[in-house]
Amino acid sequence: MIQVVLFDVNETLGDLSCLRARLEDVGAPGHLLPTWFAGTLRDGMGLTAAGAYADFAEVADCGLRSLLTGLDGWAGDARRASAHVVSGFTDLDVHPDVPDAVHALHATGLRLATLTNGSVAVTERLLERAGLRARFETLLDVSAPRAWKPAAAAYRHAVDRLDTAPDRVLLVAVHPWDVDGARRAGLRAAWLNRDALPYPSMFEPPDHTITDLRDLPDVLTA
Known part of the structure; x- marks a missing residue:
């Protein structure tokens, strides 16, 4: 689960x-x-x-x-x-499908967190602008492991901070290379394919594929 x-x-x-x-x-x-x-x-x-x-x-x-x-x-x-x-x-805004999805996921009792190659400060600003910061337990970036995703060290850092087994963590990303990195590090992964593109065959496949983030809560509770 x-x-x-x-x-x-x-x-x-x-x-x-x-x-x-x-x-x-x-x-x-x-x-x-x-x-x-x-x-x-x-x-x-x-x-x-x-x-x-x-x-x-x-x-x-x-x-x-x-x-x-x-x-x-x-x-x-x-x-x-x-x-x-x-x-x-x-000054970024979230995508239109993000707020409803985040509220719905939080309502199911799931813990929510972020892991970015950018910075925690930028993530914090983004979520605060969208009124979503309170829904997220932890905001993480790659400055602590000093390794950009998709290096395994980045995902291990997140798992350690979350104090959760890797296979209990689902990474959600639009980038197939991020999905692949998470899968190889032992995490589950969902590919957010907003542009209806084919998934590269050389990468580890996602556990789930969605075209709209608002579909994820139903996928996870099915």
Whole structure:
């Protein structure tokens, strides 16, 4: 029986789309967002694979400065521009399907927690803005294990802090690599497939697949 639902944060709970406007504010195209975010994840995971660590804000800032400097015709101040865009993580809203799902899961008696490659401070701000902070028992990030997900150390840190057996914890994430990492670390996992994409065959499969987070309470109580 699942005792804890452990949520990824960026893109799973938090909607990053508002960062497109921040990019446009500094003269960059909004469609740069997926490239920048994917590059941030790549570089953070690369550091973990090499046995090193840097926090999300630093990696995101360095990556965006490089992208902006390489844009044809862009001649702004990369340091100031990046600071403006990265600071937008503190102003994110949750996806529309999040509030109802969180309230319903909490009502079933499940413990709720988060684990992010970002920061606890950003998660706290996100949940407070949505009026959901009180529903969550614990907010965690990867700064303590100094290892980005999907490294096993990140999930072990969460399980230790939650004082729960790994197979009693269900990770919920939009990223297949996060689902795979959790499964390999002994956790259960639910893939939130909002875009109706095929699941990559090389990854460990999720225990559950949903297209709307509001479906998860019924899936878990069925």
